[in-house]
Amino acid sequence: MSLTGLFLSTFLIVHMAGNLQLFKADGGRAFNEYTYFMTHNPLILTVSYLLYTSILVHALMALILTRHNQASRPVKYAYSKPEANSPWSSRNMGILGTVILVFIIIHMRTFWYEMHFGSVPMAEYDGKQYKDLYAVVKEAFSEWWYVLLYVVSMVAVGYHLAHGFQSGFQTLGWRHPKYTPLIENVGRIFFAIIIPAAFAAMPIYIFLQVHGII
Template identity: 35%
Template sequence: MNLFFRKSIVAATGLFLCIFLMVHVSANIILVFPEATARSLYNAYSTTLRESMLISIVAYLLYLSIIFHVVYAGIITYKNRNSKGVQNTINHNKENSSWASQNMGVLGMLILIFIIIHLVNFWARVKLGIGETVGTDMAGNIDVYEVTFTLFHNPYYVLFYSILMLPLGFHLHHGLKSAFKTLGFYHKKGLSVLAKISLIYALILSVGFGIIPIIVYFK
């Protein structure tokens, strides 16, 4: 399997994950509403996602995308570090590359740690029933809001969650613009616009995800 194919998989899955993150942060905005409104809306939204066949298919595609993205990105990083030719090229261009591009592997590893802990605290409890029993709200929906609200009132978890949005921002900023280049987009003016869009996107996502737990904590 050649390097271009591996990079294409990383780029394509990365773009799919970028779309998911936009939807995810949009849903999380519900959490900053007054509790009476937020609880019913958030739980109804979560129930709709769990019961929709289409969303279930998208969810499995999401899981596969995360796995492929992590595995192939890891393979590329490993091979680059163990290839003298590639390593020499990286060193030669180091002064022309951003800090994020030089440390995508480290940033990705931090994000992977976050994802695992996040899934254990949310997905495993709600979807698999692992840990404390999750109750229901007045409408009979699984009270995902209560799970989220409780976690976001743990100062250690809030600190962990918000700080880990920094590497996410750096990863998204470099990864989004690089993904289009990997897939063959080389229009000079277009790349300049894309770089600005990538920065705005990364700021919205990292600040959005990072500040919501803090707002909920002080509610």
């Protein structure tokens, strides 16, 4: 579970870097060229299957570990004060993970499925045809409820990674007095704040743009 979690964290960096093309004022050209590369490069296609497998394994292992923990302690403590021993995110990883899994399913249905099996319009740049996924993105993010779902899900991702990133290193035994504080800060600042905020900014930006607010 730790290995798949850290792999998925790495994927988020790549995914965020590519999706930042949405902020370019070029009518979606940079984003469409990026999606073409991601769906035609043999290495990327191979890694994508590893990604799908990692998501399923991570979710399955979370379920197995949760059931195992419940079975090992079927009777709860008469009294406990969990907030004194662990942060909120670590006590609610299951809930956060469930929210994220539901979001991933909806997200992949909206974009991944449409890109591969839907009727995506075409765009032409320098005489070359591209699937216009940017148009699909604009249509989805023009709906306020989808933007709200996306932002709430990114909050869940932030809390999930706030605990999960450093926990992955700890579970694997990769702890050191010199490097552990750095790992914890990277988890809290970069993975829990910067990455989710960057992802959340994308649908908000497009929603405001589509509706003529900016």
